[in-house]
Amino acid sequence: xxxxxxxxxxxxxxxxxxxxxxxxxxxxxxxxxxxxxxxxxxxxxxxxxxxxxxxxxxxxxxxxxxxxxxxxxxxxxxxxxxxxxxxxxxxxxxxxx
Numbered sequence: 001x002x003x004x005x006x007x008x009x010x011x012x013x014x015x016x017x018x019x020x021x022x023x024x025x026x027x028x029x030x031x032x033x034x035x036x037x038x039x040x041x042x043x044x045x046x047x048x049x050x051x052x053x054x055x056x057x058x059x060x061x062x063x064x065x066x067x068x069x070x071x072x073x074x075x076x077x078x079x080x081x082x083x084x085x086x087x088x089x090x091x092x093x094x095x096x097x
Contacts, residue, residue: 005081007071011092014065015054018092022049025091026084046074047084 011018015036022038023029026047031040036051052068071088073081 005073005076007073007085009069009071011067011069012057012064012094013067013092015051015067017065018051018067018069021091025088027087044075045080047076048072048074 013021019033022031026040028040028042030042031038038047038049040047040049048071050070050072055066057064057066071085073084076084
């Protein structure tokens with residue numbers, strides 16, 4: 001995979017919870033964070049994660065946090081990209097899957 005790949009997700013999560021889970025989801029604490037943007041560089045690979053402004057979804061009396069997340073993978077081989085994305089999804093999965 002030579003081109004950048006961008007994945008966009010709408011996630012039911014607050015920024016606080018996202019950043020709490022992120023090191024485990026990436027398998028690393030070696031990322032740079034500036035505000036709501038995270039960059040993880042390893043060898044020739046670069047993962048950039050950008051979070052939207054946190055919003056809310058109301059369902060009857062329940063309020064759920066919502067954050068749009070954009071992941072951009074640069075320099076990843078196809079198998080590395082898929083492993084990284086699968087791990088990310090696994091750690092952020094909620095509910096009864």
